[in-house]
Every structure is written in structure tokens, then in C-alpha cells.
Amino acid sequence: MSGLEIREMRESDVEAVAALDDRCFEVSWGIALFQSEVISPVSVALVALRDRRIVGYLCSTLVMDEAHIGTLGVEPKLQGLGIGGELMAAFLNNAAMLGCRRVTLEVRASNLSAQRLYRRLGFLPISIRRRYYTDNDEDAVVMWIEDLRARAAQPTSNSTPGANV
Ligand SMILES: CC(C)(COP(=O)(O)OP(=O)(O)OC[C@H]1O[C@@H](n2cnc3c(N)ncnc32)[C@H](O)[C@@H]1OP(=O)(O)O)[C@@H](O)C(=O)NCCC(=O)NCCS
Numbered sequence: 001m002s003g004l005e006i007r008e009m010r011e012s013d014v015e016a017v018a019a020l021d022d023r024c025f026e027v028s029w030g031i032a033l034f035q036s037e038v039i040s041p042v043s044v045a046l047v048a049l050r051d052r053r054i055v056g057y058l059c060s061t062l063v064m065d066e067a068h069i070g071t072l073g074v075e076p077k078l079q080g081l082g083i084g085g086e087l088m089a090a091f092l093n094n095a096a097m098l099g100c101r102r103v104t105l106e107v108r109a110s111n112l113s114a115q116r117l118y119r120r121l122g123f124l125p126i127s128i129r130r131r132y133y134t135d136n137d138e139d140a141v142v143m144w145i146e147d148l149r150a151r152a153a154q155p156t157s158n159s160t161p162g163a164n165v
Pocket residue numbers: 024025071072073074075078079080081082083084085086106107108111112113114116117
């Protein structure tokens with residue numbers, strides 16, 4: 001998507017990100033959790049902006065050579081336009097540059113659109129965590145990229161050089 005800027009999340013973004021998260025998910029993270037993402041030395045948190053407005057965000061934790069994506073959301077009215085793909089591609093490029101090798105995430109079993117997006121970006125399903133989501137007892141599909149460096153060497157669609165989910 002043209003006109004999209006992706007950069008690190010700042011403390012001054014947290015309120016807007018938490019409000020967006022509220023619109024994206026039935027069970028939202030809340031301001032305190034996003035605040036801790038911004039200050040944590042092991043977190044990589046990104047935002048996507050269009051016309052200087054935050055339209056997407058991604059939060060992850062990097063430990064040694066492994067990353068876990070905690071959350072990813074895009075403004076509901078703007079979903080399906082490539083913003084999530086660009087955020088994720090920017091994160092994967094960034095993580096690879098930081099020496100990260102494996103990337104994992106959990107996604108609701110019913111969230112097929114997100115699973116398709118993650119597959120397109122190189123993630124594979126590896127297991128199911130039964131009743132992972134406590135709000136409705138839904139299973140999580142665990143997806144991962146086993147070797148980010150091999151993947152990073154390949155051209156990706158929707159990728160943005162530089163710079164969550
Ligand atoms: C999941 C989510 C982050 C994806 O973000 P997004 O911006 O909608 O993702 P994209 O637009 O990059 O890709 C989604 C779909 O749009 C399609 N798409 C991408 N660019 C497109 C374009 N220019 N025109 C039309 N369709 C496009 C993709 O191919 C994909 O289609 P598919 O589902 O058939 O594979 C977003 O839908 C969201 O916030 N959902 C609610 C919260 C959520 O479920 N988060 C993930 C938790 S694991």
C-alpha cells in the first residue's frame with residue numbers, strides 16, 4: 001500500500017495503539033501492556049501510519065535467536081489492503097537483521113484470513129494449543145518460521161525495507 005510509514009512504536013503512540021487494539025480485538029491488551037512493550041529491552045513493537053495516523057501495530061518479543069509475535073492488528077476499515085502484510089514483512093526483515101532465526105505466533109483456529117496471510121509470509125502450522133483462548137475456549141494454531149535467514153534471502157511480496165506483529 002502506498003503512503004504507508006512503518007516505524008518503532010513510541011510511548012506517545014501507546015494511547016492510540018490501545019484504542020486501535022480495542023477496535024481490532026474483542027479481548028484487548030490495554031494501555032499498560034503496550035506501555036511495557038515500548039520500554040522492554042526484549043520487545044520489538046512497530047506501528048504503521050497513513051497520513052500520520054496509526055493504522056496498524058505489531059508487538060513481539062525477541063529472546064536469543066527466537067521471536068514471538070504477541071499481537072498484530074490493522075484498523076478494521078483498512079483490513080485487506082496489504083497493511084498487515086507490510087507490517088509483518090517489515091518486522092521479519094528487522095528481526096532477521098537482529099540475528100533472529102525462528103519466529104512463532106499463535107492464531108485463533110477460526111481466523112483463517114490471518115492464517116492465510118502468515119502462510120503467504122512463510123509461516124507453517126506446527127501444532128495446536130487446545131483451549132488457548134480463555135474467552136471462548138478456542139484452540140490456537142501455533143505457526144512458525146524455522147529459518148528466517150533462509151526466508152529473508154528470498155524476495156517477498158508486500159515487503160517494506162527497514163523497520164510489528
Ligand atoms: C489479521 C490482520 C492483522 C491482517 O491485516 P490486513 O491488513 O488485513 O492483511 P493484508 O491486507 O496484508 O492481507 C489480508 C488479505 O488481504 C489480501 N490483500 C493484500 N493486499 C491486498 C490488496 N492490495 N488488495 C486486495 N486484497 C489484498 C491478502 O491477500 C489477504 O487475503 P487472504 O486473506 O485471502 O490471504 C487484520 O485483518 C486484523 O487486524 N484482524 C483483526 C485482528 C487479528 O485477527 N489479528 C491477528 C491475530 S493472530
